[in-house]
Amino acid sequence: MEFHFLTIFPELFPGVLETGVLGVAGRKDAASYNVINLRDFTSDPHRTVDDYPYGGGPGMVMMAPPVVEAVESVRSENEKDEVPVIMLSPAGKILRQSDARRLAEMKKIVFVCGRYKGVDERVERMVVTEMISVGDYIVSGGELPALIVADAVVRHLPGVLGDDRSRETDSFDIEREFSLDAAYYTRPPEYRGVGIPEVLISGNHAKIDEWRRESGMERTARFRPDLMERSN
Structure with missing residues (x-):
């Protein structure tokens, strides 16, 4: 699978793309990453990618030509x-x-990956197929959100995770689109007087599965009650 990142800050990408599941996907040839510097699609000596907004106001706007030509x-x-062309934007769906x-x-x-005040609206009209947001807050650019989306995607590529069952039991998996995963514990069995649920070391897998379902529901109600409302 090919991932192409259009940005004016290509130096943000290498470390992240070589680490964790993104790195594993690259090394296993499940994914390839192409980071494109939008300044390479400019024609002036200063390699300009932004300009003042028509109508005035604060901030700078990324120009349409470098972005459109980079997409093409x-x-x-x-x-x-x-081929989806995704713009990371607060206007996108979560x-x-x-x-x-x-x-x-x-x-x-x-x-x-936009920057500054925004991207010329003609980019969205001409080449963007969908807009995605990673939350109702503002960050300085689209690079980190793009990496978040890429990380979420590569987890679903065959062979990327050490055990595909890990993905199948994640929060928001197919069977629990509107719920969280269960609580998890590992060694030691007791730490500073706090133990673990006895059922988890009982060896009774039916009871463990039941406990995990109930734990996921309890955690959803406690931490993300909005998910339960959306499921109704």
């Missing part, structure tokens, strides 16, 4: 209906686990 360099005309599963079925994804 990695997405051919006959791929328009097959990323869900179901989106990660859907995007994992693609052969190629292009991420447009």
Whole structure:
């Protein structure tokens, strides 16, 4: 699977793309990463990618030509209906686990990482196929959100995780789209007077499964009651 990141800060990517599941996916050839510097698609000596907004106001706006031409360099005309071009934006829909599963079925994804006050609206009209947000807050650019989306996606690629069952029991998996996973414990069995639920060392897998289902429901009600409301 190909991931293309369009950015004016390519130096943000190498460490993250070489680490964790993103790194594993790359080393196993399940995913390839192409970080594209938008300044390479400028024609002036200063390699300008932004300008003042029409109508005035604070901040700078990323210009349309470098972004559109960068997208066209990695997405051919006959791929328009097959390759998602995702702009990370507070205007986008909040990323869900179901989106990660859907995007994992693609052969190629292009991420447009905005900066400054925003991106010229014509980019969205001309080349963007969907907008995604990672939450109702503002960060300085689309690079970190793009990496979050990529990380969520590669977890669904075959062979990337050490044990695919790990993904199947995650919070928000197919069977628990609107609930959290159970609480987890590991050694030591007691730490500073706090032990673990006895059922987890009982060897009774039916009871352990039941405990984990109940634990997931309890944690959802305690930490994310909004998920339970959405499931109704």
